[in-house]
Amino acid sequence: MTQPAAGIPGSKGRPPGRPRLLGEGATRRVERPAxxxxxxxxxxxxxxxxxxxxxxxxxxxxxxxxxxxxxxxxxxxxxxxxxxxxxxxxxxxxxxxxHTPTDEEADQLLGVRVVLETHSAQLAAGRATAEDVQRLWELQQIGIEALASADTEGLVVANANLHTCITNLSGNKVLAEMIAMVDRRVRWYYTPIARPRGKDAWTEHADLIKAIAAGNAELASKTMHQHAERTRQAYHEQRAAAQ
The missing domain is CATH 1.10.10.10 (Winged helix-like DNA-binding domain superfamily/Winged helix DNA-binding domain)
Incomplete structure (x- = not known):
């Protein structure tokens, strides 16, 4: 008796003993990207x-x-x-x-950001090289220039780039993926407060870079935690004033 020909799982030509993984009516086409x-x-x-x-x-x-x-x-x-x-x-x-974000939505997202980025800064302080620190100062300067020219969009981008750089320096890919998941929404919430928060935020960034450059993980963690918490507070204050 002729044996059935080998085939993909779920096909009529599968080898004897191979379990059926897909139903006979299952689609076999992968949708092309759009x-x-x-x-x-x-x-x-x-x-x-x-x-x-x-x-x-x-x-x-x-x-x-x-x-x-x-x-x-x-x-x-x-x-x-x-x-x-x-x-x-x-x-x-x-x-x-x-969508108009509720205060609860914003607080939950920014709260998660505090936790993730605090750990990110702690790890970065233990791994950053002199070249890494130099790159952080370069990103800091871009932010300072955007602040001086009252460039809101530039401030938001510079802020995101600096935080992303610190995240990458952590060396934790899972942490980086989790932070990337919330990055766009953080930028959304940060945009209205980028200029009002500007001077204080970039002063805090400088303190953070100094802690990372010194390899002081505890200080970097504490500085990032305070920085992220102040951003969350500033968002709620801005919302309250607008209302």
């Missing part, structure tokens, strides 16, 4: 993060499509994805609106 869809998604998040699209703002598919130079379909798909991830609210019979 770069345009992803590009539109990334562009809309960036517009939300930098406050071009402000919390509570009505999002009109046609206007967004014209602004981005694409059809309405990838915009519609991006808005649905943004809704599932909490960036956008889809309201029946009204449309899409930029």
């Amino acid at each position: 770069p345009l869809r992803q590009a539109v998604y990334d562009a809309l998040i960036e517009l939300i993060v930098n406050q071009t699209l402000k919390p509570g703002q009505h999002l009109v598919e046609l206007e967004l499509a014209e602004y981005l130079g694409v059809s309405r379909q990838p915009v519609r798909e991006a808005l649905q994805r943004l809704q599932t991830e909490g960036w956008v609210d889809l309201r029946p019979a009204q449309g899409a609106f930029v």
Whole structure:
């Protein structure tokens, strides 16, 4: 008797004794990536993060499509994805609106950031080389220049780059991945306070770099914890003043 030919799991031609891993009706095609869809998604998040699209703002598919130079379909798909991830609210019979973060949401996210980045700074202090410290000072200078020119977007980017550099210096890939997951939302919350917080924030950055340069893990941890906590407090103070 002829033996069945070898095949992929779940196929009729699988070798004898091999368990069926997929049902006969399961799809066998892998969806190809959709770069345009992803590009539109990334562009809309960036517009939300930098406050071009402000919390509570009505999002009109046609206007967004014209602004981005694409059809309405990838915009519609991006808005649905943004809704599932909490960036956008889809309201029946009204449309899409930029999500307005609640105080609780912001506090939870910024609280997680305090924990993660405090540990990141502690690890970085034990690993940073002279070249690493020099890079931190270069990023610090970029932030100081953005502060002097009242460049809000530049401040947000410089702040994110400095913190990312410290995260990378920690040498902990899992920690870096976790921090990257919250980075965009942190930038979103940080944008309104970047300039009011500016001078104090960059003074604290300098103290943090000095602690890392000295290899003082305890001081670096303490300095980062205070820095992140003050940012959280500043966000809540700004929200209270705005209300």
